[in-house]
Each structure stands twice: as structure tokens, then as C-alpha cells.
Amino acid sequence: MILDIYSFSTLTASINKELHAAMAPWLAVLTEFVLIGLLFLLFYAILGLFLVYLERKVCAVMQNRIGPNRVGKWGIFQTIADFIKLITKELIPIKNADDFLFNLAPFIVIITSFMVMAALPFAKGLQALDFNIGIFYIIAVSSLGVVGILIAGWSSNSKYSLIGAMRSGAQVVSYELSVGLSLLAIVVFSGSMQLSTIVESQANGWWIFKGHIPALIAFVIYLIASTAEINRGPFDLAEAESELTAGFHTEYSGIKFAFFFLAEYINMFIVAAIAATLFFGGWMPLHIDHWEAFNRVMDYIPSIIWFFGKTFFIIYLIMWFKWTFPRLRIDQLLNLEWKYLLPLSLLNIVLISFVVLMGWYF
């Protein structure tokens, strides 16, 4: 019943066909890989610039300010100007730093965020890799980013960086559990780890509505835990500005700093996109069972708009936290995870299994 006119699979299938007709199969596949890689790089850069701009505007709204308004109309070129400044800045060498690890760290951070992008279904038929273990892959890859942060803190030869990195390590390792368990809730509901199947399973309503209270609990836990996992305020202890100056990236300058900065924003997009996919139906339009006319109208809105609309709504929520709440302390942060969120998410899994067994969802 979903309209096929907006599906990207017709487009991608025809490109695939043309390429295979024109060149040897291995070359065609290689060309496709390169094309997709380039597309992702482009998307990554644009998204990074846009998210920084968005954050500055959202933060300005929260703080009774106007935000960037000098470079271009409404300051839309401000982040581009900032980016040019960052790439032309001097890379300051650090005395007694471990040069190899010091230079490697930003790449690890940015590559992991890049890898997660591959599994996200951006629209109907627009997904680079559709695993049968998509969610498992996302959880596994996104947890690699902390390695980069730890390396950055360790190799900087700075005490502030080291403390920041250790905090980040403790934080990410803890909150990974809650993130995993809350994602597992939806896996139990939909009975699959494949992202495309999960999206399809929400054709008659999103899980946040269909799953009753357990899905809502899982969503709230996911929102808190994932905000902590990407080191954003109020959980930005790894770079706690007022305590550790800039935490793990204190010693980085120029483009290397820009990599950390960019990765932070892309990670925010990724966690928002996962939340949108699992709880809000991803690219699936808002459907309500038995309301055929309503569903039909919703179908006319392209799936890519649905996906980005939901994602940016959740990004706005995450930004809202950051600009409203004070920062937690490290022991309170770990208490919140181990004493409250983790037992709650374990209970929630039991509750969900019960709900699914009894068939108490739509």
C-alpha cells in the first residue's frame, strides 16, 4: 500500500543495471562502492556543517540571542567560514606526545561515526548496507569511537586530556549497556535485527505508539543513555569545559580538532536517526490502522522527509537538554546508569517479553 513513486530502489536498480551493462561485474561493483563512498563523504560534510549551524541557532533561541547573522543571509555561511578557518590553522605539535597515536585518534573517532552511517535506512530503498544483524552492527561499531577518545587522551601528554579520556571511557562503557538493552526492546517487538524489516514492521503504526508503556520507557532510556554515550551535555564530562578546559581534545588544533568536533555532531545525528528508525518508524509515514484515507494522504509525503523530520526532531530534543541542564558529576553519572537505568531497562525487557507473549500490542 505504500506508494512506490518515492522509492529510491527504482533509481538505484537502474543505475546498477546500467553499470553492469557497461563494464565487467567486478568493476561495476567497485564503481558502486566508490560512488556510495563519495556520496556519504559529501553527505557527511554537509550534515556536519548544517548541524553546527543548527546547534548555534537552537542555542541562540534558548538563550535569548540571535545567533550567527553576519556571514550570508541569516549567517548560513558562518560554519563554512569556520571550517575554512579550522583547516587553515596551524597544527601545533605537542612536546613528548606519542605522535603516531596522537595523529591516529581523530581518524578512529571519525571513521567509526562514518561506518555507522552505512547501515542507516535514510529513505525507502536508500540504504547502503541492509544486514540481517543491522542493530548489532550499529551497537558494535558505535562503541569503537571511545577507543579514539581514550587514545587521544593518553597520547596528548596532558593531565587534563587524560582525566577527560578516563571519564569518557567509564561513561561510554557504562551507557552502552542501556543503549543496547533499550534497542533490544524494539528487536523483541519486531522480531528482527534487520533495520529494513523493523521499519516495515511499523507500517501500521510506530513502535512508540504500538508498544504501549514499555516502548515509551525504552525510548526515554535510549534518549538519556545515547546522549551520555555521545558525550553531549548534560553528560559532557569528557570535555567538561569548566573543569577540564576541553577534556580529551585540549591539545588538538586545526583540522584534527575539527575531526573531533565533526564526529560529535555526526554521532548526534546517528543516535537521533537510530531512535527515529526504531521508535518512530524511520522513513515510514504516520499510519493509523483502518484509517485508509489518512494513511493515503500521509503516503504522499516522501519517505526521506519523514526520516529527516523525525531525526531532526530528536536532535532538537538532545540540543534542548544540553542548553538547559547543568552537568552531572562523574559519580552521579555512573550511579544513574548502574543503579537506575540498567535495572530499569532489564525489567523493561522482561515486561516487553511478557507483552509480546500475551500479544498485547497492535
Add this chain to the structure above:
Amino acid sequence: MSDEVIKNIIVREDEDYIINMGPQHPSTHGVLRLEVCLNGETVNYLTPHIGYIHRSIEKMCESDTYKQIIHLSDRMDYLSSHMNNEAICLAVENALEVEVPLRVKYIRVALDELSRIASHHLWWSAFGMDLGALTAFFYGMRDREKILAIFEESFGSRLLHSFNTPGGLMHDVHPNFQKHIMEFVHYFRKKLPEYKQLLTDNVIFHNRTKGIGNMTRETAIAFGVTGPSGRGSGFSCDVRKTAPYGLYDEIKFNEILHDKGDSFARYLVRMEEMEESLNILEYVADNIPEGDFTAKMKPIVKLPEGEYFQRVETARGELSVYIVSDGKKFPYRIKFRSPNFSNLFVLNTLAKGGLIADLVAISGSLDLVIPDIDR
């Protein structure tokens, strides 16, 4: 030195894990260096190193006339510049036994309280920022701007307004002075609930400040911690009450006391002080009498031989001025007892055994202004 102080003297070991917070650090609010010894994230001890912004104001005062000293005193605690001026003016006026006109007394109290609120605005903004609530900064600055506009209208400058002079004021205030104060009082009464929503009632904020940096009344007295920081420990030290000057013995107001002694108590004292200052302002702005803006003074003020002492309550505690005069137009020696100097050195006692994040929450709640420590 009292026992309380002696037992806090520390000796640094070679193998201690030291980090330097400052002189350039976001949460020291100026060029203060805290040498912090850590065990993991726990603070073992810390030593404040001061002197990065020492300008030898006391020595410079010895070659300035009393009217010129006013301008130097602004530069100590730049957020309480009016109170600093007033301390010297009152000392000189008492020495010369000059009676200032009633209008001057009223205007001085109004400026005292406006400065106090403006200073607490900045403290609130910076305290929020120390704890990671970045939006608080802009809310505080928004309201502080209204007060600075009143200052600018009357004195032409916003921060260091050197408006007092021995015997009265430099010139009369702007005709709109009273009207704008009343407007501000009404405006800020409406805005105070926002402060409550953003920080005071926030659960994370409670967790970060309650039970952190416990200072007993005895510690406060032993270290000479005055002002809102001391009053948060139940130490009744408001000079406006204990040794009233100017108009303060005629005005009804409450001394805010909390006895918990933690960062949150110090926070509450300042928040309630802002409300109390609004009440004082409301009374004063309604009743400023007509009259001269200064008493008759000689062009060059010479103090008779002797020693003179005056205490005032600044936004951060008790400021005392001690003047020794040998009868010339310059003071022989002048000594300031600044509140921040005493308030800083209690930091080790409070922060010891806590985490780095607690250290920031404590130093923020003490509301230190570094140029006042170094002078």
C-alpha cells in the same frame, strides 16, 4: 593563627599528581592558579597561588590624594566598585566629621543595592556556567544589562563608575534615576521565577551543590569568611546590620542566614539577598529627598594626624579600609581588608576529599573576584 587554620597547612610531596588549574582556566574567573593534587579525580589538597594581577594598589594610594584614591579602589573588586568607593569616602568623611546631605545617603544606598544585585547577577551567571548550565549566563547578563543602563545614564560608565567623592557625589544623578530603578524592581521581580525554574529547582543542580563544600560556622569565623559565603554557614556577618553605616540603620531589611553551610546554602543566600535588595531599592527609590549632592569640602582634602577605619559590606563580604594619616594630603599608609582574600583561602578546607567537579562548584559558590585578592 587559629588551630583551625594551622591544621590545614599543607606540605607538597614529590610524587603527588599535580594539575594546575589556572592562571588561564575557565572556572577560576581570572588569573588565579590553583595547584591541585589529585588522586584519580579526588582532590587531596590544593594550594592557591595568587599575585598574577597584583598592581600594588595600596602602595600607589600612598602617593595619591584622597580624591584620587577613589579611582584606584574601583579596580579592586570591580563588581562592587561603588561599595569600595564608599568605604574610603566614609572613612574620610568620618575623619573630617563632615555630615553628608540626606539625598547623598539615599542615593548611596540605592547604588549599593543596585551594585549588589548586578554583582549577584554575574555570580549567578558564572556559577551556572561552572556547573555546565550555559544558558544561565545569558539570563543573568540580560537582567544585569538593565542595571548597567541605569549606571550609564547617571555616571556615563557602566562598571567602574567612581561616582562617590569624599563629602558626597561627583554630580547629581539623572532625573530618570528613580523612575528607572522602580522600573527595574518591577521587571526583575517578574524575572526571578525564571532563575528558579532554570537552576534553583533543577534536580541535577541540587545534586551538584547540596552537601558539597560543607563549611561550619567555626570554620567560617576561623578563616574570616564573610559576606554571603559566611552567611550561608550561619555566621551573622552583615556589616549593614552589625556596624550600620550610611542609611542602613534606618532601613528595615533582613539579614539572610542559612545554616547548612554547603554550596546550595551559599547559593540560596545570594538569591534571597537579591530579593531583599529589591525591597530596599523599592523603599529608597520612593523616598530620595531633594537637596545637595555634596557637602561643602575643601578642594584638597587633608586628614588630621591619626588612624581611621571603616567597614562596608560589599557584594562578597566585609571590606575594611584602614588609613594612617600624618596630616598631609596623601595617606601615610592605607590597608584594605578585602573579602575575597579570606574567602579564597578556605577553599582547600572545603574542597579537600571532593572531586574536581566539586571544586568547581565550591569555588563558584564562594564567588571570588581575583583582582580583589591581589589588589
